[in-house]
Amino acid sequence: MLAYSGAVTDAFKALADPTRRTILDELTARDGQTLFELCARLTTNHGLASSRQAISQHLEVLESAGLVRTRREGRYKFHEIDTAPLEPIVERWLRRPGSDPGGTGETS
Amino acid sequence: MLAYSGAVTDAFKALADPTRRTILDELTARDGQTLFELCARLTTNHGLASSRQAISQHLEVLESAGLVRTRREGRYKFHEIDTAPLEPIVERWLRRPGSDPGGTGETS
DNA sequence: ACTATAGGCAAGCACTCACTTGCATGTCAA
DNA sequence: TTGACATGCAAGTGAGTGCTTGCCTATAGT
Numbered sequence: 001m002l003a004y005s006g007a008v009t010d011a012f013k014a015l016a017d018p019t020r021r022t023i024l025d026e027l028t029a030r031d032g033q034t035l036f037e038l039c040a041r042l043t044t045n046h047g048l049a050s051s052r053q054a055i056s057q058h059l060e061v062l063e064s065a066g067l068v069r070t071r072r073e074g075r076y077k078f079h080e081i082d083t084a085p086l087e088p089i090v091e092r093w094l095r096r097p098g099s100d101p102g103g104t105g106e107t108s
Numbered sequence: 109m110l111a112y113s114g115a116v117t118d119a120f121k122a123l124a125d126p127t128r129r130t131i132l133d134e135l136t137a138r139d140g141q142t143l144f145e146l147c148a149r150l151t152t153n154h155g156l157a158s159s160r161q162a163i164s165q166h167l168e169v170l171e172s173a174g175l176v177r178t179r180r181e182g183r184y185k186f187h188e189i190d191t192a193p194l195e196p197i198v199e200r201w202l203r204r205p206g207s208d209p210g211g212t213g214e215t216s
Numbered sequence: 217a218c219t220a221t222a223g224g225c226a227a228g229c230a231c232t233c234a235c236t237t238g239c240a241t242g243t244c245a246a
Numbered sequence: 247t248t249g250a251c252a253t254g255c256a257a258g259t260g261a262g263t264g265c266t267t268g269c270c271t272a273t274a275g276t
Contacts, residue, residue: 012124015120017264018116021116052222053266053267074272083201092133093132093136127234143252159236160252161235
């Protein structure tokens with residue numbers, strides 16, 4: 001349908017993958033991890049056996065969805081979770097019916 | 109990876125599509141619509157130009173994710189939104205860090 | 217300079233997904 | 247019963263996704 005993919009779609013698509021949700025779990029338990037740190041802890045703490053490149057690509061998806069912010073220091077790159085995009089997500093349908101949501105132009 | 113897809117994954121995947129989110133919007137504004145009713149209102153109210161079969165398949169996804177329940181009456185089939193699967197979604201990462209989530213076995 | 221470490225880039229592959237197409241089933245009105 | 251209406255089923259297609267493979271860049275330590 002060639003639908004325009006905005007911020008809402010990005011956040012939902014990022015959350016659609018179990019590995020990416022586990023990454024968010026790990027960042028919730030210990031924020032500001034590097035890529036290698038995440039790979040090790042995902043394996044030991046969550047039984048995840050993904051490769052470094054796989055995790056790296058997942059982190060790119062999470063970052064472009066606004067769920068993860070990165071900060072470089074020397075040869076290290078730290079990843080921090082940002083739950084801001086999550087807040088308006090569920091509230092969208094948890095409001096009582098009767099009020100027409102209307103077209104805001106940003107939802108999709 | 110042959111990952112087991114549970115209820116959590118189903119709900120997130122169902123929400124990953126803009127058309128399905130618009131369907132939930134429509135059901136929030138007017139619950140208990142039929143398939144044809146939804147097709148018409150999605151076109152007029154949301155500028156959606158999806159075919160009947162496409163909407164029908166989206167409704168199947170939403171139903172198997174537990175976000176929509178159906179009720180048959182004669183040749184009509186009414187669709188009702190169920191927001192129950194949405195509630196534990198965001199709370200998962202909005203809790204303050206420090207408490208190790210651990211492996212409950214149902215998250216993934 | 218040399219090596220190891222931490223991460224990045226890009227092509228390729230298997231699989232999934234959203235959608236279409238075409239036909240079948242079931243229900244109601246005449 | 248006949249025909250219109252509401253929905254269901256299934257094969258096929260094109261695009262997207264997750265992952266691998268292989269190589270490259272950049273920083274830090276010796």
